[in-house]
Amino acid sequence: MSKAKAVILVSGGLDSTTVLAMAKNQGYDCYTLSFDYGQRHCSELLAAERTSKAMNAVEHKVVKLDLGTIGGSALTDTSIDVPEQLSEGIPVTYVPARNTVFMAIALGWAEVLGAQDIFIGVNAVDYSGYPDCRPEFVQAFEDMANLATKAGVEGNKLRIQAPLMKMSKSDIVQEGTKLGVDYSLTVSCYQADEEGRACGRCDSCRLRKIGFENAGMSDPTRYVD
Amino acid sequence: MSKAKAVILVSGGLDSTTVLAMAKNQGYDCYTLSFDYGQRHCSELLAAERTSKAMNAVEHKVVKLDLGTIGGSALTDTSIDVPEQLSEGIPVTYVPARNTVFMAIALGWAEVLGAQDIFIGVNAVDYSGYPDCRPEFVQAFEDMANLATKAGVEGNKLRIQAPLMKMSKSDIVQEGTKLGVDYSLTVSCYQADEEGRACGRCDSCRLRKIGFENAGMSDPTRYVD
Numbered sequence: 001m002s003k004a005k006a007v008i009l010v011s012g013g014l015d016s017t018t019v020l021a022m023a024k025n026q027g028y029d030c031y032t033l034s035f036d037y038g039q040r041h042c043s044e045l046l047a048a049e050r051t052s053k054a055m056n057a058v059e060h061k062v063v064k065l066d067l068g069t070i071g072g073s074a075l076t077d078t079s080i081d082v083p084e085q086l087s088e089g090i091p092v093t094y095v096p097a098r099n100t101v102f103m104a105i106a107l108g109w110a111e112v113l114g115a116q117d118i119f120i121g122v123n124a125v126d127y128s129g130y131p132d133c134r135p136e137f138v139q140a141f142e143d144m145a146n147l148a149t150k151a152g153v154e155g156n157k158l159r160i161q162a163p164l165m166k167m168s169k170s171d172i173v174q175e176g177t178k179l180g181v182d183y184s185l186t187v188s189c190y191q192a193d194e195e196g197r198a199c200g201r202c203d204s205c206r207l208r209k210i211g212f213e214n215a216g217m218s219d220p221t222r223y224v225d
Numbered sequence: 226m227s228k229a230k231a232v233i234l235v236s237g238g239l240d241s242t243t244v245l246a247m248a249k250n251q252g253y254d255c256y257t258l259s260f261d262y263g264q265r266h267c268s269e270l271l272a273a274e275r276t277s278k279a280m281n282a283v284e285h286k287v288v289k290l291d292l293g294t295i296g297g298s299a300l301t302d303t304s305i306d307v308p309e310q311l312s313e314g315i316p317v318t319y320v321p322a323r324n325t326v327f328m329a330i331a332l333g334w335a336e337v338l339g340a341q342d343i344f345i346g347v348n349a350v351d352y353s354g355y356p357d358c359r360p361e362f363v364q365a366f367e368d369m370a371n372l373a374t375k376a377g378v379e380g381n382k383l384r385i386q387a388p389l390m391k392m393s394k395s396d397i398v399q400e401g402t403k404l405g406v407d408y409s410l411t412v413s414c415y416q417a418d419e420e421g422r423a424c425g426r427c428d429s430c431r432l433r434k435i436g437f438e439n440a441g442m443s444d445p446t447r448y449v450d
Contacts, residue, residue, distance in 0.1 A: 100329040132373045147357075
């Protein structure tokens with residue numbers, strides 16, 4: 001019997017790698033999808049390739065997409081600095097409509113593959129400042145997806161699965177470790193260097209550090225200094 | 226007083242050029258957006274540039290996006306032939322989740338610009354085979370957009386405007402002509418040549434021809450033969 005297929009959005013970071021492990025553990029054939037979207041570093045794409053291989057994804061695709069063209073974020077616009085302190089409200093690292101765009105392309109690939117499930121590592125606990133990381137957004141996207149596609153129209157309901165939504169970073173690390181994730185392969189830093197070493201100071205690094213601390217685990221992250 | 230901004234999705238074709246004229250006529254400052262998405266011909270991008278200029282768009286952006294990576298359509302996959310007869314059901318020229326992806330990127334640009342309106346030339350009359358050309362899809366996208374973005378969260382409601390939704394091709398041609406659209410600048414053909422000349426035989430050409438005929442107007446399209 002052939003297994004059900006799922007598209008997993010992977011960034012090579014801690015969260016999406018854990019989601020990949022969870023999807024695999026649920027028995028899906030995993031098709032991983034990453035984006036070359038004008039982000040500052042390519043180390044996350046290398047990490048996504050590495051983790052997809054390590055976890056036996058059937059296929060890993062990288063879609064090129066020049067989000068820098070529309071600007072508006074410190075992650076794609078080099079004229080805006082990445083902040084090194086946890087910020088209030090919606091941070092400048094927010095890429096306008098990024099999750100919407102990524103999920104839309106995942107939806108296209110799911111249609112081509114005949115997959116009914118799309119997994120994404122959004123999390124409302126640590127990223128409360130990002131409007132597109134909330135459960136009501138994910139639900140609205142799923143509703144839209146079922147009207148947008150052949151599959152939805154023909155009654156094969158598409159599901160957007162966001163299993164980390166309500167988990168803390170330490171819960172996530174513990175779950176992934178239980179499922180055999182090697183977090184030394186992952187890169188979370190917003191400004192990692194070419195070898196994938198983390199700055200240790202940006203929002204993403206801070207949240208990750210605290211996650212390992214709270215889980216009482218040693219942090220396998222490679223830092224610049 | 227500064228005018229309200231709108232993002233207009235333009236393909237250089239008959240429908241989206243008419244939408245641009247309608248948005249301009251409603252008093253918006255128009256920001257036009259096109260995609261270099263692995264479509265077979267670049268003549269539609271040249272047409273989009275031409276019509277944006279002719280209609281005084283404030284800015285025309287082209288976002289590169291490699292939808293060919295995920296495959297599944299005759300428009301991006303050269304191993305699938307473009308059909309030359311009107312087809313039943315969902316045609317092979319359907320690009321999986323294309324409108325969802327394009328609207329998601331338009332949403333990102335609207336956020337950056339502070340625009341509350343996104344215009345798209347979808348039409349449920351001629352393109353009933355495309356699930357993402359129906360009013361219920363457009364409404365679901367708008368609902369999702371208002372949960373996905375800073376603007377939506379802060380109460381500045383985003384609107385997805387699809388003014389052609391219920392118009393026939395001849396209605397569209399008549400409306401555009403009234404607003405001064407020069408249709409000789411537009412390209413609708415799925416397989417136009419490098420100079421923008423149309424094949425006259427694909428679905429898109431046939432619908433366009435019938436539109437001019439039913440409107441009792443002469444067809445300014447340049448055909449290959």
